[in-house]
Amino acid sequence: MNRRxxxxxxxxxSGGLALIPSCDFGKEDILAAYDKLQITPSLKKLLASISDTIIxxxxxxxxxxxxxxxFILVMVNDCFNEENQKKFSQGLQSFSSYVKxxxxxxxxxxxxxxxxxxxLETAQLKGDDSEEGRTKESIAYFVNTAxxxxxxGYMASEYIQTEVVPYSLIPGEYNGAVLISDLQKPRVNG
Known part of the structure; x- marks a missing residue:
């Protein structure tokens, strides 16, 4: 091997080793898929827990x-305007401190x-012009949007549309002589 x-x-x-102490490994990464919302894995986990509480x-x-x-994050990231995205993000970030x-x-x-x-309590919060009031308003907005x-998202999922309440694009045949007790799962027609 060449000495040079x-x-x-x-x-x-040695230059790389000198730079390692300046790296911040404690900060949470922002998920790239939701770049407009600045969502971290811990906030995503909190939102998952809230949606699991709802259904x-x-x-x-x-x-x-x-x-x-x-689904919630994609809808807010892709379909909301910048002001509503900011309000949603602020509500999500303030929710855990409000609960605590x-x-x-x-x-x-x-x-x-x-x-x-x-x-239920956070969904009914009312805000005013104060800083605390705006925080409460953003929490209520976040919870109601979530x-x-x-x-x-739950009702439009593949699982619900295929296994729980089967979706049929074309209505089935009409048979007026069937007892209600003999009916199968209801079919939802589009």
């Missing part, structure tokens, strides 16, 4: 199982009933 190449490699390695799993899959939180102030625990540490009560898109 060896010295060049040593210089590059929990039971006999059929819940919102978390169908990943409705991704009012319940003393993080949202994920609350029981199911406490989560439901907190979502609720609306959770329901929309």
């Amino acid at each position: 190449h060896a010295l060049r490699h040593i210089a590059l390695i 929990p799993a039971g006999e059929i899959k819940g919102a978390l199982d169908l990943e409705v939180h991704d 102030e009012n319940s003393g625990k993080a949202f994920d540490q609350l029981t199911t009933k406490e989560k439901e009560a907190m979502v 609720k609306r898109f959770t329901i929309q």
Whole structure:
């Protein structure tokens, strides 16, 4: 190996090692798919928990199982104007601190009933012209938007449209002599 190449490699390695302490590895990365919203993985997890509180799993899959939180983020990122995106993001970021102030625990540490009560409470917040009032208004906007898109995304999911309430583009045949007790799953016609 050439001595010059060896010295060049040593210089590059030592320069790289000198820069490592200046790197900030503690900051959360912003998810690239939702670039307009500045969503971090922890905020995405919080939104998933909220959507799971709105439509929990039971006999059929819940919102978390169908990943409705991704639908919510895509809709807000792609379909909302800049002002509403900012309001949604501020509400999402302020939601966890509001829950912590009012319940003393993080949202994920609350029981199911406490989560439901907190979502209902935050959906009805009223704001005013003060800083705290604008924060409350953005939290209410965020929760109501998340609720609306959770329901929309859940009902439009492939699972609901194919397995729970089968979708049929063309109406079926009419048979007026069938007892109600003999009917199969309802078919939703487009």
